[in-house]
Amino acid sequence: MQPNESRFKQLQAVIFDWSGTLVDFGSLAPTQIFVDAFASFDIPLSLEQARGPMGLSKKAHIRQLLAQPEIGAQWQIRFGRAWEEADVSALYERFMPMQIEKVGDYCAPIEGAADVLALLHGAGVKVGGCTGYPREVLDVLLPLAAAQGLEADHVVAGDELAAGGRPGPWMALANVLALRIGRVSACIKVDDTVPGIEEGRNAGMWSVGLSVSGNEVGLSASAWQALDASRQTGLRAAAEKRLYGAGAHFVIDTVADLPGVLAEIDRRLAIGERP
Template sequence: MTRQLEAIIFDWAGTLVDFGSRAPLSAFMQVFADAGIDISESETRTPMGTEKQEHIRRLLQMPRIRDAWQAAHNTPATEADVARLYKNLGPVQQRAIDHHSAAVPGATAAFSMARARGLKIGTTTGYSRNMIEGMLEAAAQQQLLPDSVVAADEAPGARPGPAAALRTVIDLGISCVSACVKVDDTAPGIDEGRNAGMWTVAVVCSGNALGLSLAQWQQLDEQQKKTQRDRAYRALESCGAHYLIDDVSELEAVLVDINRRLALGETP
């Protein structure tokens, strides 16, 4: 049994880059609008964190969107429609990701902290590989250079399934899944880690739960920030994460506590 952490597995959008997870939001809304269906921001965010084709499928299963599709197209949505929307999403999503690739505050320091602690760094994502090539280049220029990147289309059954996280364990040569901590901003991403047998940390304010861009967040006064922060914590408090933090700048204290628990023989 492991006695210390060996690796951190980060999500990308809303965790390391793209404060507020804005890129997937705008892409989904545009693709559905192009298909004649207006979807709201709250509807779009509900399945956030799942693999993108599954995200489309879950949107089409929502009663209001299901009925709107039926009214607009005179037929229920089919798997062929899911596939077509996903195909259309690709280039739209890639452009949005390229536009929202700035590191979240504290991400570069979190990588440095992890390296100083001797931890390996993996990443998983709900994006497909072709969607993230530009983002990975931009991340590297911001000193975000993980040891492993596993995209959703490279691990069938990922998000909320454990496939991508477990492939990362293999890629990194980790001795035990309980020596890993998964850090994510969505419930499906936390489920990915839990289903893989890992410790999990939900980041609340930099990602989907808060949903604000960095500029929008910084423009709020302290009372408004407290209100929005409390709302976001309520949204994620039942996601099953072992720990909830504002963002990755608060991660080190969590790692210390997990190592304490491992040393006592605890497992996730």
């Protein structure tokens, strides 16, 4: 496709999450670091517990974990008192250097991601991004991703808006402002988490969920491929149910399946449909 040729007549922007959406199949990096950060305070955390609030900004994620009765009770036993806001900050300060150190180990593009971004760039559709990662982590991740063909026109970090993060619309709308998009209804939000889908809906965008590559299944690509077909079907169905329940207009396995959805949304926009 030539750079000035557009196969999309209506779409103006697609705004992507990162971990579990464009990179890090299974959204493994933030999950494991939450486990490690809590373990450093002698609080055991399962991977399933760590995944629960995924999609929120990292400090909000920690707060949600501590608010869970089982984890809060462990904190009470370990420290002889209920957790406080200062403990959220202490865990966050422990989490951050761990995440910065390890994010490069989990930056491999999800299959098809670079091709989809190239398609959008070539069609003149703006590519935005937003994430629960703080800016310090993005400053490490984005150059590594760019070297592998993943470049966005603008990316908003989870800690840089005073209004807050997901499931509010602010990061998605900050992309709209930065990219000078004329119609929010001509934008698509692509995400693998429930708060990320809610973010897109709250912003007035089309929302596309990713069931297999991200947080809802939570397996590496090799672990997913090693499952038998019946187990894959069950995990996929459960993930789809949660994402559709959050308001997703479409749910697909991975970003590699996105081009067909882009064409369908472009068609619906052309006949006057809105998200």
